[in-house]
Amino acid sequence: MSVAEAAGLAIPVRRRRLSIHFRPSRLVLNVVLVLVAIFWLVPTISLTVISFRPEGLFGISGWWTVLTAPSQLTIQNYETLLSTGFATGGILDSLVTTAAITVPATILVTVLSSLAAYSLVFGRWRGRTAVFLVIVALLVVPVQVALIPVAQLYDAFGNLTGLKLFGSLPGVIIFHVAFGLPFGVFLMRNFYTGIPKDLLEAGRIDGAGEWTLFRRVVMPLGLPAAASLAIFQFIWVWNDLLVGLVFLGGNPHHTLTIFLFSQTRTLAANYWVISTGAMISIIVPLAIFFSFQRYFVRGVLAGAVK
Amino acid sequence: MARVVLKDLTKRYAGGNLAVDRLNLEVADGEFVCLVGPSGCGKTTALRMIAGLEDISSGEVSIGDKVVNMLPPRDRDIALVFQSYALYPHMSVYDNMAFGLKLRKTPKADIERSVREAARILDLERFLDRKPGQLSGGQRQRVALGRAIVREPAVFLMDEPLSNLDAKLRVQTRAEIARLHQRLQATMIYVTHDQVEAMTMADRIAVISDGVLQQVGTPKQLYEEPCNRFVAGFIGSPSMNFVELKVQREDGMRLVCEGTQVVLDDAMAAQLRDLGLEAATVGVRPEHLRVGEPEGPGLRVSATVDVVEFLGNDALIHAAAEGRDVVAIVGADIHLAVGDAVILSAAPRHVYLFEPQSEMSLGAR
Numbered sequence: 001m002s003v004a005e006a007a008g009l010a011i012p013v014r015r016r017r018l019s020i021h022f023r024p025s026r027l028v029l030n031v032v033l034v035l036v037a038i039f040w041l042v043p044t045i046s047l048t049v050i051s052f053r054p055e056g057l058f059g060i061s062g063w064w065t066v067l068t069a070p071s072q073l074t075i076q077n078y079e080t081l082l083s084t085g086f087a088t089g090g091i092l093d094s095l096v097t098t099a100a101i102t103v104p105a106t107i108l109v110t111v112l113s114s115l116a117a118y119s120l121v122f123g124r125w126r127g128r129t130a131v132f133l134v135i136v137a138l139l140v141v142p143v144q145v146a147l148i149p150v151a152q153l154y155d156a157f158g159n160l161t162g163l164k165l166f167g168s169l170p171g172v173i174i175f176h177v178a179f180g181l182p183f184g185v186f187l188m189r190n191f192y193t194g195i196p197k198d199l200l201e202a203g204r205i206d207g208a209g210e211w212t213l214f215r216r217v218v219m220p221l222g223l224p225a226a227a228s229l230a231i232f233q234f235i236w237v238w239n240d241l242l243v244g245l246v247f248l249g250g251n252p253h254h255t256l257t258i259f260l261f262s263q264t265r266t267l268a269a270n271y272w273v274i275s276t277g278a279m280i281s282i283i284v285p286l287a288i289f290f291s292f293q294r295y296f297v298r299g300v301l302a303g304a305v306k
Numbered sequence: 307m308a309r310v311v312l313k314d315l316t317k318r319y320a321g322g323n324l325a326v327d328r329l330n331l332e333v334a335d336g337e338f339v340c341l342v343g344p345s346g347c348g349k350t351t352a353l354r355m356i357a358g359l360e361d362i363s364s365g366e367v368s369i370g371d372k373v374v375n376m377l378p379p380r381d382r383d384i385a386l387v388f389q390s391y392a393l394y395p396h397m398s399v400y401d402n403m404a405f406g407l408k409l410r411k412t413p414k415a416d417i418e419r420s421v422r423e424a425a426r427i428l429d430l431e432r433f434l435d436r437k438p439g440q441l442s443g444g445q446r447q448r449v450a451l452g453r454a455i456v457r458e459p460a461v462f463l464m465d466e467p468l469s470n471l472d473a474k475l476r477v478q479t480r481a482e483i484a485r486l487h488q489r490l491q492a493t494m495i496y497v498t499h500d501q502v503e504a505m506t507m508a509d510r511i512a513v514i515s516d517g518v519l520q521q522v523g524t525p526k527q528l529y530e531e532p533c534n535r536f537v538a539g540f541i542g543s544p545s546m547n548f549v550e551l552k553v554q555r556e557d558g559m560r561l562v563c564e565g566t567q568v569v570l571d572d573a574m575a576a577q578l579r580d581l582g583l584e585a586a587t588v589g590v591r592p593e594h595l596r597v598g599e600p601e602g603p604g605l606r607v608s609a610t611v612d613v614v615e616f617l618g619n620d621a622l623i624h625a626a627a628e629g630r631d632v633v634a635i636v637g638a639d640i641h642l643a644v645g646d647a648v649i650l651s652a653a654p655r656h657v658y659l660f661e662p663q664s665e666m667s668l669g670a671r
């Protein structure tokens with residue numbers, strides 16, 4: 001699903017009656033698509049298979065040998081990895097830490113972006129365009145240049161209030177939210193611009209205030225865009241290494257990416273942990289993706305006007 | 307129910323564009339008034355100011371003897387039917403109609419009753435569970451009407467509600483709205499660019515051009531006594547023929563130019579003399595022209611037939627009179643062919659005179 005589709009932009013459904021007359025070309029097309037899909041899936045398949053093979057086989061035979069000898073498959077890697085339970089620094093602890101960062105960061109970005117976009121599109125204050133342009137400009141700020149200033153800001157904030165943001169989960173969450181907002185506002189604003197103003201005016205006449213308009217009219221219509229934003233943000237934060245590494249400094253709880261990364265450092269060939277850990281870490285984003293997919297409904301605005 | 311009074315209502319948009327210029331209008335309680343005028347003349351802007359969707363630059367809007375300038379739309383006791391319908395696409399037909407009542411915390415049973423009643427009146431009962439996207443244009447239009455009805459507002463505002471319907475449906479819905487008005491006895495302000503709609507439905511019509519109110523009156527008044535050339539040309543279909551004629555004083559008062567002359571009756575002659583005019587714009591409606599020499603005073607045009615459009619009972623004739631196009635409706639029993647020379651005439655009471663500069667009617671009949 002592309003961004004354009006996810007955002008509900010009009011992509012005409014082409015009724016290709018021609019294809020009826022050219023079945024062979026359609027067959028070729030399907031074969032090519034299947035091949036591309038398989039090619040795309042190979043890394044994932046290999047990772048999956050490796051995670052289910054005994055540790056010792058890694059350097060001896062390739063993962064594809066499983067096709068002829070399926071008996072080599074075992075869940076032993078998972079058992080070993082999960083056996084530590086929720087002990088600090090273990091994989092399950094990392095999973096919880098990552099979720100504790102990602103879920104709030106995603107919800108905050110989606111909700112705040114939607115609210116900001118509502119105000120930018122339907123508000124009646126001056127300088128909306130200027131503010132939006134500034135937000136667009138913020139899109140190009142690289143994460144790296146902000147690391148040190150934000151760390152200092154956190155320090156100063158800590159000295160002032162006694163609340164320690166550096167090294168804490170809220171500190172990481174705030175950083176992710178701040179860096180997710182420009183894109184979020186950008187995406188939501190562009191989507192909301194497509195909602196006819198008449199709808200909001202109809203709502204105002206029906207007696208709705210701004211909050212009701214947002215909750216009952218604009219937000220339901222913006223669901224496809226909000227869903228795609230949530231997915232982008234979720235996957236981005238879930239897979240983040242840099243921000244977590246810097247801002248969790250000193251914290252005994254790690255994110256999943258830090259956990260995986262530390263495996264490569266300590267034992268150069270610890271592939272069974274990496275493949276198994278990677279499998280565990282992609283299950284959540286996959287589940288999120290598939291469960292949000294149903295919100296990618298195109299044509300939600302059908303019948304609003306005319 | 308309430309009357310609506312507009313006092314010097316003015317809208318100047320940010321760019322300096324004067325969209326509505328000192329509009330004065332009184333709409334009586336229960337009256338059906340049409341604001342009519344060509345596209346871009348400020349009708350929508352005026353309506354939106356009444357609804358409270360547009361800031362008022364200056365002037366006053368009163369609804370039910372209360373000045374509402376500063377009230378938000380929801381406190382004005384109005385309902386607005388949008389040109390685009392503006393239905394909530396994610397809600398069912400039922401919820402679309404019920405939304406306003408829900409926000410007003412109407413008891414559930416009352417909402418149910420109002421919505422079912424409106425659906426019955428508008429023949430929407432079968433569609434209550436559908437989304438707007440699953441409805442035809444005419445059905446969406448009725449949902450938009452239903453959403454207005456259930457609220458039982460003091461004033462109905464409608465902005466070209468029929469303009470997105472095809473011709474047949476438009477005639478049908480026109481009758482439906484007229485019936486609705488009789489049934490509800492509510493004050494209605496209806497905006498349209500289509501003078502036929504205005505003529506058929508309105509108790510009174512307000513003609514607007516370029517943001518300025520031209521004339522207010524019953525359809526009959528506007529048709530028979532247009533106050534200026536604009537109203538004369540706008541009301542009536544096909545529209546009035548106009549020609550500029552010079553005053554000639556030899557052997558009785560006449561207005562002439564090549565191919566056309568008007569022999570003035572005494573009243574008209576006196577009026578022209580009093581004003582000391584040397585020229586006047588003459589107007590005559592196509593339906594008032596007949597084929598043949600005038601009997602006594604009146605208008606006479608000699609022309610060549612260009613186009614004949616057969617309409618069934620009548621025929622529409624386009625004829626060229628010295629380069630000017632003259633349109634006439636004549637009985638279909640009069641056989642005219644393209645290229646025929648024809649004399650068209652009209653009685654003095656059907657000849658309208660306008661002052662050429664101000665284009666105001668001279669009131670001659």
Ligand SMILES: Nc1ncnc2c1ncn2[C@@H]1O[C@H](COP(=O)(O)OP(=O)(O)O)[C@@H](O)[C@H]1O
Pocket residue numbers: 319320321323324325343344345346347348349350351352
């Ligand atoms: N939001 C706006 N900003 C500036 N000018 C506008 C705006 N809306 C309408 N206008 C202008 O005001 C005039 C009247 O518009 P409108 O009331 O929509 O006309 P109508 O409904 O009679 O077609 C037009 O010249 C139009 O271009």
Ligand SMILES: [Mg+2]
Pocket residue numbers: 346349350351466
């Ligand atoms: Mg309009």
